[in-house]
Amino acid sequence: MQRIKMADIARAAGVSTMTVSRALRQDGRIAPETRRKIQRIARDLGYVPDRIAAGFSSRKSGFVGVLVPSLNNTHFAETAAGLQNGLHPAGLQMLLGYTNYEKAQAEQLIETMLERRPEAMVVTYDDHTQRARRLLVEAGIPVIEIWEVPPKPIGHVVGFSNRSSAAAMTQHLIELGRCKIGFIGEANDAGTRGAQRRRGFLDAVRAAGLDDSRLFATAPPPIGMMQGRDAMAALLERWPDTDAVLCVSDPCAYGAVSACQLAGIGVPDRVAIAGFGNFEISLCSVPAISTVAISGLAIGAEAASLILRLLSAEGRTGAAPRETILVDTGIEIRGSTSPID
């Protein structure tokens, strides 16, 4: 089974391959009639252009590498969707990889993705290995970190402050009059998003002069509903008088709510519970769960549009100035933290 290539069309049309190449792109000065004829022949022959070869020749691969910790997570799935929506119309194909929250896996994926000569890389903020950072820097392409504003960015940034968002939500719990507030999340001290949220929690609790010891560490991410449930049960056993809990994410918070339901503990009457991320479950849960609203779709869309901007502005000497784009976040107050009458 021989694939049709440009030379076949050229032969059929009695022109050179260069003319075919020009006719099939918007580019180039071509007689309208010639173009129509070539397009018709291409269609009749069922020609499928070879973008690999085209990219190889024009030194533009048409790929953008994207790394997320997990696909099985609304956040990152939406980010990927936002990226695809923005990149696909521009002829860019997303190379998606998920790291399963493992640094070694991330480094591995970065390495193999770079072998595909992407035109840009999008990586979810994390405490990447030195080698991973070096590979990204030396690739000489735009690198965009998403989902946080790193203290030491590798390149461009599309994110927000997990720390201050978590602090804002904690502040809300404090203003409810709660004073024995716990936190459920990973214990990892490295610079991850979860750790930033824990820091924000501590910022707010300490500023209010409250007990800052009620940190319940789960296993490393991914932290799902059942982890949240188990953690909540354990936290209440250890500190039975806890009156509010901030969870590192919404699924985790839903697990905490379900633990209370099973134990007959009223939410929000006895314990207020808040999550992070505005997942669907936090809206549909009974009671609905207060959460920090972030749009993964927006992050993906912003990253995509930044990439398009950076790639089209490639006339500059040296690297483009570092861009930092902040996406909006907000606190959604719902039933799980409504004031006690």
Add this chain to the structure above:
Amino acid sequence: MQRIKMADIARAAGVSTMTVSRALRQDGRIAPETRRKIQRIARDLGYVPDRIAAGFSSRKSGFVGVLVPSLNNTHFAETAAGLQNGLHPAGLQMLLGYTNYEKAQAEQLIETMLERRPEAMVVTYDDHTQRARRLLVEAGIPVIEIWEVPPKPIGHVVGFSNRSSAAAMTQHLIELGRCKIGFIGEANDAGTRGAQRRRGFLDAVRAAGLDDSRLFATAPPPIGMMQGRDAMAALLERWPDTDAVLCVSDPCAYGAVSACQLAGIGVPDRVAIAGFGNFEISLCSVPAISTVAISGLAIGAEAASLILRLLSAEGRTGAAPRETILVDTGIEIRGSTSPID
């Protein structure tokens, strides 16, 4: 910024590029000493091989195209994860695209993916357009449909029968003694997975001689929790004496459970509710939701291993015989359908 290429290494080592090419692969007969020297130089120079060029030359792109309806869905996210796990170690990069349940989008994605010359295509079963099917067939590469066993497969299959699984779950509801059973799902009559589940529901209900009219049609997919909630409320308004409901998926079923909670309707006492897919929410919900257990990870893993098998067995004349791999499914009975005392 000039990238290092094989020629640079060859010059530094005083050998030809061909020797470098051989040394950096496992292939070829190379003096161990030469290989070590070349590998060291490559490392020192920070060489990153160009897999695009390599693939272009060897006529193997190293890509596998994967199409799923949605990423924001545990099912397909796990499938993608299973595929990546299986393909990445073999040096294959997944090109992932999501169709948002739209046929036109699927056709578009198939077209642009084929321009990347993938070595195989994985598509989620759906009622694809004629043109999409033709493109896939004419690509001359292995095509694998997943998540259903199609009546007219395009190529290979890794799936299960949505219809009989749904029938089995409906049968379970019938055996509970329920006789006014509803179904919540899409109305679309096309050959989608949801439509197959509805057929299975009807099979079982009719076989038992029960009322088969309680079909509540939601909007087209994606069908989320809130759609399930609204649909359940509307279904109960229309048919207040309904005593069991099968939902097209778990998130939808959770929405239905939450609708009952809000309305003060006991689950399972007054209405039993079952879902489909074994999402985390069905396990963590209170009550936990009975569901059809399917492993998206297994589907992805099976598809990946089938691809590797097909690609390595490319010595055959003509196409390889069509393979159909069935993955296990089972009924998980949980609180939402426990018998009334």
Add this chain to the structure above:
DNA sequence: GGATTTTGTGTTATCGGTAACATACGATAG
């Protein structure tokens, strides 16, 4: 009406590797 520009198309080289074949040389066999 000849010079200049514009338009449409062709030619050549090349992107970074690898397949296929060629070759030099030391080892082994007879």
Add this chain to the structure above:
DNA sequence: CTATCGTATGTTACCGATAACACAAAATCC
């Protein structure tokens, strides 16, 4: 001691498209 072979490496061609430049014919100018 020569014929044969296997091993390690080099040479050449090419994968399918496009960039850069060349060039003839038609259009425009003064």
